[in-house]
Amino acid sequence: MYELRIRKHPILSIPKRKKIGFYWNTRRLKAYEGEVISSALFANGIHIFGHHAKDDSAQGIFCANGQCAQCMVIANGVPVKSCMTKVEENMIVESVEGLPKLPEAIEEFQFSSIEQIDIDVLIIGGGPAGLSAALELGKREIDTLIVDDKDRLGGKLVLQTHKFFGSIDECYAGTRGIDIARILADNIKTYPSVRVWLNNTVMYVFSDKKVGIVTHNNQYRVVGPKVVLNAAGAREKSLIFPGNTLPGVYGAGAFQTLVNRDLIRPAKRLFVVGGGNVGLIAAYHALQAGIDVVGLVEVLNQVGGYQVHANKIKRLGVPVYTRHTILSANGHEQVESVTVCQVNDSFRPISGTEKTFECDTVLIGTGLSPVNEFFMEAREAGINTFSAGDAQEIAEASSAMFSGKIAGLEIARELGKEDKPVPKDWYKKANTLKSHPGPITVPQYDSYPETGITPVIHCNQEIPCNPCVSVCKQGVIRIPGDSLLGKPEIANNKCIGCNKCVFICPGLAISLVDYRENLDNPVVSIPYEIYNYEYKKGDWVLLTDYEGNSLQEAVVIDTVINKASRKTQIIKVRVPKDIARQVAGFKVQRDEVTLPKNQAVLDKIPDDAIVCRCERVTAGEIRPLIRRGIKDLNQIKAITRAGMGACGGKTCENLILQMYREEGISLEEVTLNTRRPVFVEAPLGIFFNISHGRKNE
Numbered sequence: 001m002y003e004l005r006i007r008k009h010p011i012l013s014i015p016k017r018k019k020i021g022f023y024w025n026t027r028r029l030k031a032y033e034g035e036v037i038s039s040a041l042f043a044n045g046i047h048i049f050g051h052h053a054k055d056d057s058a059q060g061i062f063c064a065n066g067q068c069a070q071c072m073v074i075a076n077g078v079p080v081k082s083c084m085t086k087v088e089e090n091m092i093v094e095s096v097e098g099l100p101k102l103p104e105a106i107e108e109f110q111f112s113s114i115e116q117i118d119i120d121v122l123i124i125g126g127g128p129a130g131l132s133a134a135l136e137l138g139k140r141e142i143d144t145l146i147v148d149d150k151d152r153l154g155g156k157l158v159l160q161t162h163k164f165f166g167s168i169d170e171c172y173a174g175t176r177g178i179d180i181a182r183i184l185a186d187n188i189k190t191y192p193s194v195r196v197w198l199n200n201t202v203m204y205v206f207s208d209k210k211v212g213i214v215t216h217n218n219q220y221r222v223v224g225p226k227v228v229l230n231a232a233g234a235r236e237k238s239l240i241f242p243g244n245t246l247p248g249v250y251g252a253g254a255f256q257t258l259v260n261r262d263l264i265r266p267a268k269r270l271f272v273v274g275g276g277n278v279g280l281i282a283a284y285h286a287l288q289a290g291i292d293v294v295g296l297v298e299v300l301n302q303v304g305g306y307q308v309h310a311n312k313i314k315r316l317g318v319p320v321y322t323r324h325t326i327l328s329a330n331g332h333e334q335v336e337s338v339t340v341c342q343v344n345d346s347f348r349p350i351s352g353t354e355k356t357f358e359c360d361t362v363l364i365g366t367g368l369s370p371v372n373e374f375f376m377e378a379r380e381a382g383i384n385t386f387s388a389g390d391a392q393e394i395a396e397a398s399s400a401m402f403s404g405k406i407a408g409l410e411i412a413r414e415l416g417k418e419d420k421p422v423p424k425d426w427y428k429k430a431n432t433l434k435s436h437p438g439p440i441t442v443p444q445y446d447s448y449p450e451t452g453i454t455p456v457i458h459c460n461q462e463i464p465c466n467p468c469v470s471v472c473k474q475g476v477i478r479i480p481g482d483s484l485l486g487k488p489e490i491a492n493n494k495c496i497g498c499n500k501c502v503f504i505c506p507g508l509a510i511s512l513v514d515y516r517e518n519l520d521n522p523v524v525s526i527p528y529e530i531y532n533y534e535y536k537k538g539d540w541v542l543l544t545d546y547e548g549n550s551l552q553e554a555v556v557i558d559t560v561i562n563k564a565s566r567k568t569q570i571i572k573v574r575v576p577k578d579i580a581r582q583v584a585g586f587k588v589q590r591d592e593v594t595l596p597k598n599q600a601v602l603d604k605i606p607d608d609a610i611v612c613r614c615e616r617v618t619a620g621e622i623r624p625l626i627r628r629g630i631k632d633l634n635q636i637k638a639i640t641r642a643g644m645g646a647c648g649g650k651t652c653e654n655l656i657l658q659m660y661r662e663e664g665i666s667l668e669e670v671t672l673n674t675r676r677p678v679f680v681e682a683p684l685g686i687f688f689n690i691s692h693g694r695k696n697e
């Protein structure tokens with residue numbers, strides 16, 4: 001059995017926490033005070049939280065973010081989402097086997113009054129966009145309330161151990177997401193007009209312009225805002241394939257929550273589906289946490305995320321299979337292997353190309369969809385409503401910060417607290433920050449000098465990023481033109497070897513080649529952040545070029561880590577000058593980790609794949625209805641129950657639309673599910689704020 005908790009990490013500090021005891025069914029287990037039930041269960045090796053009433057299938061977590069309701073358990077007699085509920089001393093947590101029993105009726109109780117407040121601006125979501133907007137509002141002393149369902153501010157930033165792209169001045173480029181979250185949260189505290197309600201979930205925006213909010217200890221509150229800013233972020237998309245709901249298949253964001261927020265090691269060997277930034281970054285985070293990454297598939301000809309992210313994991317030894325898709329996740333009650341195959345030009349599987357890899361976890365990183373229901377409901381209610389960040393448009397967190405800043409200023413103007421218009425260059429910068437990556441090129445190493453000391457830039461795609469230029473006081477690196485978007489290049493030979501560019505590059509895509517001691521055998525400095533594979537002087541490493549092709553073995557001659565390096569380590573090797581400029585990294589994974597173990601014989605048909613995970617409705621139940629001409633999701637729901645479950649159709653709606661697309665039906669012809677209050681499940685009693693009572697014996 002491998003270590004289930006992360007006790008050492010290259011970037012994250014491991015806090016000292018108090019141990020508490022709780023019960024899982026009849027077993028007494030240990031947890032850390034303050035952690036959510038699902039993480040406490042994972043830390044004890046428990047990934048199956050119950051079995052579904054319809055088909056007895058094993059249930060576990062999927063989103064780890066309160067969106068899917070897949071992780072339900074009974075805690076002290078009440079059904080709860082285990083990923084959102086903190087474990088308590090002596091809590092009795094039970095698995096949900098079939099339908100959960102209703103909690104016992106309460107015989108004596110009292111209604112208590114419901115707190116109501118009026119506010120200028122309600123911000124739903126305390127992530128990068130919400131916080132950036134709140135800073136603008138706070139500067140203008142506007143009465144603002146941020147509501148967030150987590151126990152800390154920062155949204156997805158608190159899951160990001162890597163350094164951010166963009167520019168230092170506009171969006172903290174070169175700083176890690178976890179640190180940006182801390183900076184923004186600290187800044188918020190300096191503005192007394194901004195209040196923060198953590199552990200509070202916005203449930204609905206009612207037609208009387210009131211917003212219902214429930215606290216995590218089930219207190220109900222009502223807020224009457226003049227303006228609503230929806231900065232609620234995004235939810236992960238799922239995929240239809242056989243085995244897609246097996247415990248061990250989850251969203252890439254859920255995985256980051258377990259690993260980087262809760263310091264749980266939920267996997268030993270994982271496979272990633274999707275080559276956008278989310279999937280690529282999740283693979284990197286897995287390596288940082290000491291988890292083997294068996295491979296990553298991307299259905300397109302090239303990954304959709306930044307090449308520097310892809311190359312970073314390829315250099316470490318992760319195979320990236322483009323023009324491949326997942327066929328199935330295989331296993332009895334949890335993932336034991338994954339089968340992938342090549343696709344043709346129509347993205348259909350090519351028979352005979354199947355490969356099966358042993359793994360215990362499959363991450364789905366195929367995209368995000370905006371959490372926009374609050375925006376639509378607030379608009380419909382007639383509230384002045386704005387949106388920012390992923391809730392407005394899916395993009396990088398650096399872009400979310402900028403869109404939040406713009407929304408904050410626009411709201412201030414709307415409230416008459418700001419006369420000046422939003423500067424035109426803010427809109428320009430916001431657009432630059434959400435630019436798609438440019439075409440891929442091949443680094444031109446011949447242009448680098450072979451004397452003195454010089455940075456070598458392995459970045460091979462235009463992306464909005466320039467911290468290497470900003471930190472170089474010698475002006476050695478420049479980007480042609482005045483855009484953030486150009487590719488950095490060498491401007492002069494005044495490098496003094498300060499390593500600042502090597503340390504700050506978010507793609508770990510700059511090395512330093514030093515010819516000063518030995519022209520024929522220069523020293524190459526390589527950035528490195530995976531301490532679980534520890535290297536020291538005298539160790540051998542297999543060097544690679546910028547995209548992970550093996551070059552040659554070399555001995556480590558020195559390692560450097562200091563305060564200025566901000567947790568990025570430098571590994572130094574001496575190599576012949578003919579390869580020095582190509583050296584960009586080295587492998588940490590052995591080839592045997594990533595080899596397919598056997599060829600698959602597909603014994604399942606895609607009709608088995610689950611579309612609605614709450615109600616266990618398969619593709620095979622829905623497809624005939626689509627073929628019969630039903631174009632209203634409400635009808636499909638009424639016939640099959642798809643979308644009727646606890647999550648309220650948040651996961652399956654996109655998948656059913658995907659099936660319509662596959663059948664060649666335009667989505668314009670399809671009627672979506674009618675949105676019904678409330679958007680988040682809660683016990684009915686909360687609307688009366690039942691304050692105390694006695695159980696009916």
Ligand code: FES
Pocket residue numbers: 060061062063064065066067068069070071072081082083084
């Ligand atoms: S895993 Fe808990 S709600 Fe999705």
